[in-house]
Amino acid sequence: MNQRQALVAFGALSQETRLRIIRMLVVAGPNGMAAGAIAEEAEVSPSNVSFHLKELERSGLIAQQRESRSIIYTANYEALGGLVRFLMEDCCSGHPEICAPAAEVAACCAPKMEEKLQ
Numbered sequence: 360m361n362q363r364q365a366l367v368a369f370g371a372l373s374q375e376t377r378l379r380i381i382r383m384l385v386v387a388g389p390n391g392m393a394a395g396a397i398a399e400e401a402e403v404s405p406s407n408v409s410f411h412l413k414e415l416e417r418s419g420l421i422a423q424q425r426e427s428r429s430i431i432y433t434a435n436y437e438a439l440g441g442l443v444r445f446l447m448e449d450c451c452s453g454h455p456e457i458c459a460p461a462a463e464v465a466a467c468c469a470p471k472m473e474e475k476l477q
Contacts, residue, residue, distance in 0.1 A: 360438075360441035360442060360444065360445040362445075364419070364441075364445075365442060365445045365446075367417075367418045367419075368418045368419065368420055368438065368442050369442075370418070371414050371415050371417070371418035371420060372418075372420070374411070374414075376401060376403055376407070376408075376411050377411045377414060377415055379401055380397055380401055380408070380411055380412065380415060380421075381415060381420055381421065381434060381439075383397060383400055383401065384397075384421055384432060384433060384434040385434045385436075385439070387433070387434075389433060390431075390433075391424075391431040391432050391433035391434075392431065392432055392433075393429040393430065393431055393432075394408060394409065394412060394429070394430050394432065395429070397412070397432060412432060416432075418438075419435060419438045420434070420435055420438050420439060420442075421433065421434055421435055422435050
């Protein structure tokens, strides 16, 4: 991830509803959530959630796929991990062991590709 991509991602996350949505999608895992369920859980109107989902998708932090008549949104774990790695790059003046716990969290939360395909 380069600096421009990180700025776009942080810009998308710097709004309360979008931050809440990304956290919901991380919790939902590879199965994701339908737009209507996101709106309901976030307690915002469908048009409002649509606006926020488009911003998150534009930033690359979420993805969408159509399932029948619904659009299912999922967290882009690779992009989220890239954002954490961008922050931790060149960590601690040559002492990466200090940042190891954060790096482990970023690495362990990404679902395996097989789980995404189910």
